[in-house]
Amino acid sequence: MNNQTLYDKLWNxxxxxxxxxxxxxxxxxxxxxxxxxxxxAFEGLRIAxxxxxxTNSMLAVPDHNVPTVSRVERIHDPVSRVQVETLDMNCxxxxxxxxxxxxxxxxxxxxxxxxxxxxLPGMTIVCGDSHTSTHGAFAAxxxxxxxxxxxxxxxxxxxxxxxxxxxxxxxEGKLGNGVTAKDVVLAIIGKIGTxxxxxxxxxxxxxxxxxxxxEGRMTICNMAIEAGARAGMIAADETTINYFKGxxxxxxxxxxxxxxxxxxxxxxxxxxxxxxxxxxxAAAIKPQVxxxxxxxMVVAVDGRVPDPKQESDVVKRSSMEHSLAYMGLQANTPxxxxxxxxxxxxxxxxxxxxxxRAAAAVVRxxxxxxxxxxxxxxxxxxxxxxxxxxxxxxxxxxxxxxxxREPGCSMCLAMxxxxxxxxxRCASTSNRNFEGRQGQGxxxxxxxxxxxxxxxxxxxxxxxxx
Amino acid sequence: MQxxxxxxxxVVPLDRANVDTDAIIPKQFLKSIKRSGFGPNAFDxxxxxxxxxxxxxxxxxxxxxxxxxxxxxxxGAQILLTRENFGCGSSREHAPWALEDYGFRVIIxxxxxxxxxxxxxxxxxxxxxxxxxxxxxxxxxxxxxxxFKLHVDLEQQKITTxxxxxxxxxxxxxxxxxxxxxxxxxxxxxxxxxxIRAYEHRRKVEAPWxxx
Ligand code: SF4
Numbered sequence: 001m002n003n004q005t006l007y008d009k010l011w012n013x014x015x016x017x018x019x020x021x022x023x024x025x026x027x028x029x030x031x032x033x034x035x036x037x038x039x040x041a042f043e044g045l046r047i048a049x050x051x052x053x054x055t056n057s058m059l060a061v062p063d064h065n066v067p068t069v070s071r072v073e074r075i076h077d078p079v080s081r082v083q084v085e086t087l088d089m090n091c092x093x094x095x096x097x098x099x100x101x102x103x104x105x106x107x108x109x110x111x112x113x114x115x116x117x118x119x120l121p122g123m124t125i126v127c128g129d130s131h132t133s134t135h136g137a138f139a140a141x142x143x144x145x146x147x148x149x150x151x152x153x154x155x156x157x158x159x160x161x162x163x164x165x166x167x168x169x170x171x172e173g174k175l176g177n178g179v180t181a182k183d184v185v186l187a188i189i190g191k192i193g194t195x196x197x198x199x200x201x202x203x204x205x206x207x208x209x210x211x212x213x214x215e216g217r218m219t220i221c222n223m224a225i226e227a228g229a230r231a232g233m234i235a236a237d238e239t240t241i242n243y244f245k246g247x248x249x250x251x252x253x254x255x256x257x258x259x260x261x262x263x264x265x266x267x268x269x270x271x272x273x274x275x276x277x278x279x280x281x282a283a284a285i286k287p288q289v290x291x292x293x294x295x296x297m298v299v300a301v302d303g304r305v306p307d308p309k310q311e312s313d314v315v316k317r318s319s320m321e322h323s324l325a326y327m328g329l330q331a332n333t334p335x336x337x338x339x340x341x342x343x344x345x346x347x348x349x350x351x352x353x354x355x356x357r358a359a360a361a362v363v364r365x366x367x368x369x370x371x372x373x374x375x376x377x378x379x380x381x382x383x384x385x386x387x388x389x390x391x392x393x394x395x396x397x398x399x400x401x402x403x404x405r406e407p408g409c410s411m412c413l414a415m416x417x418x419x420x421x422x423x424x425r426c427a428s429t430s431n432r433n434f435e436g437r438q439g440q441g442x443x444x445x446x447x448x449x450x451x452x453x454x455x456x457x458x459x460x461x462x463x464x465x466x
Numbered sequence: 467m468q469x470x471x472x473x474x475x476x477v478v479p480l481d482r483a484n485v486d487t488d489a490i491i492p493k494q495f496l497k498s499i500k501r502s503g504f505g506p507n508a509f510d511x512x513x514x515x516x517x518x519x520x521x522x523x524x525x526x527x528x529x530x531x532x533x534x535x536x537x538x539x540x541x542g543a544q545i546l547l548t549r550e551n552f553g554c555g556s557s558r559e560h561a562p563w564a565l566e567d568y569g570f571r572v573i574i575x576x577x578x579x580x581x582x583x584x585x586x587x588x589x590x591x592x593x594x595x596x597x598x599x600x601x602x603x604x605x606x607x608x609x610x611x612x613x614f615k616l617h618v619d620l621e622q623q624k625i626t627t628x629x630x631x632x633x634x635x636x637x638x639x640x641x642x643x644x645x646x647x648x649x650x651x652x653x654x655x656x657x658x659x660x661x662i663r664a665y666e667h668r669r670k671v672e673a674p675w676x677x678x
Contacts, residue, residue: 016665017658021639025658027665029676037558039499048652053662056677065497079497079520086499123676130557130581144581146559147501148588148651156655158662162638164580194484195551195577228554230580251675259675294484315483315549322482415493434488434555440517 003271006235007166007201010141010266014124016158025158029123033060033096033150034109035087036415037128041151042090052094053157059118059249060091060098063108064415068378068405071102080416107381107407110134110348114218115381117247121236121263126153131348131431133224136233137217138240139266141201143231164230165275167200168268171208173282178465180358181216182350182429182448184208184280185223186288190298192278197229200276203268204234208282214243215354222349223431226295235267289335289461290433290446292323297433299335301451301463307331326435327443328423336461338445339371342426343402343456344438345449346378347412350429353387355449359429360393362453362464368401369459376403376418378410402456414439427455468590469648473571473618475544479608480534485548486555487582491564494519504560505567509535539612545572547604552593553582562589572618574625576601587641588651592620594635620646 004012016025038060045052052058065080075081084101091098099105105112110131113119119135125142126132128150135142145159153159169192171184189196202224209217217234224232234240241260244250251259286300297320299306308320308331324331329338345351345359356379368375377397379385385407388394394404411418412430414437420426422441429452430437433444447455450464495507497520506524511517513535515528529536535543546565552575553561562585565573571591576598578586586593596604607627608614617626620642625633637645644651655662670677 017661019640023638023640025655025661027662027669036496040501040559043499043501050652077497083497083499120675122673128557128559130555132557144557146557146562146581146585146588148559148585152652152655155652156659156662157666158655160640160651160655194554195579198551198577198580228551228579251678255675255678259673262673294486319483413488413493415496432486432488432555434486436492436511437488440492440511 002269003273005166005268005272005274006139006203006233006266007141010122010124011163013122014141023160023162026124026161027158028126028153029057030113030118030125031058031153032109032113032125032127032132033058034064034127034129035062035083036064037147038090038150039083039086040147041154042094044151045154050155052096052154055095057157058096059113060087060096061106061109061112062087062101064409064413066101066408067416068408068410068418071406104382104386107384108348108351108409110222111352111380111384114138114214115247115383117244117250120244120250120259121240121266126159130225131222133230133232134218134222134348136224136231137214137221139233139236139263141231141233144225164201165199167197167202167229167276167278168274169202169204170206170277170279171204171282172206172279173208175208175282175285176465178287178450179285180448180450181212181219183285183288184282185220186290186295186298186446187285188280189223189227189295190288191280192227194226194294194296195228197224197227200229201231201233202227202229204232209234210237213354214239215352218352219349223295226431236263287448287451287464289451291327291329291335292320293326293433293435294323295431295433295446297323301335301461303335305329305331305333305335336463339425339460340427340445340455341371341373341424342420343372343375343452344411344426344428344430345376345452346380346410347430348380349431350449351378351380351384353384355429356384356388356393359449359453360396362450363400363402363457364396366400366457368456371459372456374403375401375456376405376411378405379407381407411438413437427452427461467588467648467650470571470590470592470645471620473544474615475572475618476540476542477545477547477608477614477616478534478540478543479605480546480548481605483549484551484554487553487558487561488555490553490561491558492518496558496560501563502567504564505569508564508568509533542569544569545574545616545618546570547601547608548573548575549601550576550598552578554579557581559585559588562586562591566591574601574604587645590645590648592618592645594625596633596635600633
């Protein structure tokens, strides 16, 4: 068996039993929990008189609803407050480790998992959240599940699931100046489409991917779901293994050596067959900006808003027209002429220390443009925030006119108070530009942290590679 | 879980591709800690003219007359006909909860996002994949017939149109079995606790760091 893909290896090592039709009972090593998709699952356990199978596989954190302005007061929105308090109560009742809202370790679930070493190579990792694909950056099989499945994993430590097909996405070569992991993944989605990965798990490979830091690799896997793939993954290498040294939940001493030796094997074998292979040339990728209401509606920053008249497919043309109307954009407008109102640097895609450093480097010594009504930086976790403050990045942002906030999902999905008003246009480092995602009627353009920072300074999109 | 076997249902056409879960149920309704009551807020931003928030009396809100679900001829529809990549975006099971609570039992589309597709089966909702050309034909047939109904037979895995055309569809044997019998997955898995224990026992030797 020396022609297995990474996906095969991860899958095979977790099969408890298989049904005749290929449905497997797959063992889950790590279950991450947040306040939005868990209350009904805990309630289900309670009603059935069940207990979680293995509480030490679980780690919970409130992130979607938490305010980013202050952690001293209680959440003032009563509905959000009940949801966060319900998580606290459930974790207490069932004995689940939780980083509460005021804990320094609190943050976006997909940021804190790796940061704590709760995410490890070779694991199966689930969470009631589609961006669980993020953790695949560490050669783990990680994917989002619905609330019924959350309850199923709580009760049985397993999931009933069928194997997917496997796609390899190869990115080769050196990235140009100012081009980041975010631009790579947006370019990938632009190429294969938001349904391009449906039915597949995707392994990202090639010299460009190997050259990325763990932060960059997480950004790539984070958005695998936006290409329709439930899971994204990247082989383990020295970068992966070194990342976990000294992390609180990571193995130590003898166990570390044993684990690290195993992690070395977590890559696709040389003769492994993929169901599909897609190749991209890194040198051809420019900074990306989405123009529509689906992440596949993306162009290079030196391009123009596309013209639906040029589209021959009727369904596509009508969705382009619909998107342009929603976005308030004219066909053929140069991207760099699009003015913005707000800037959001944050989310599980781009809120780690490297992202904040990249944005700070762009704004250092400058100030946001007059037309920018709000520019905010929301670190991915309390520890990221602390690190950034140690490096003085908070001061750089504040001096440039940005707001420096407490960690959470914030305006990525606008479940707390951070949101766009109807018609407002935002340069955002998050992952979804769906209608209403950042607030009803809000218009989202997805970009990298450096691009968002540069847009804040200029008041419109600019090409950071220039 | 609700059983599903046969349905004679009115079809409502939602002629859009990539309908995402944020559109199916906007995030402000995800703050609920309950599993029911999402139906009145299904497609909230398209369905009402004002901005919806939890706790509002939806019966007093102004409906958007242009939105297809609000047209009188589609009142009581149980089959949602739509385009590719339906249910993309977040993992929120609130999306199938909202559709089910609204009254839908079947969705027909050329393709679905994976997580949404899974979530449907856990909630007595049957998502059917048909070729894009067949879906297109159904859109056309629906537009021509008021009160267009389809007969869906899960046991036989086929859909019958009013003019007698039959379209077979695929469904995984295991999911079909669960849906036909209204089986709860957890109960089924619990029959295999010995296998799970045996796996853990073996794995603890191979990879002990996973259990600390
Ligand atoms: S940051 Fe955004 S995408 Fe990530 S978990 Fe939070 S809401 Fe979801």
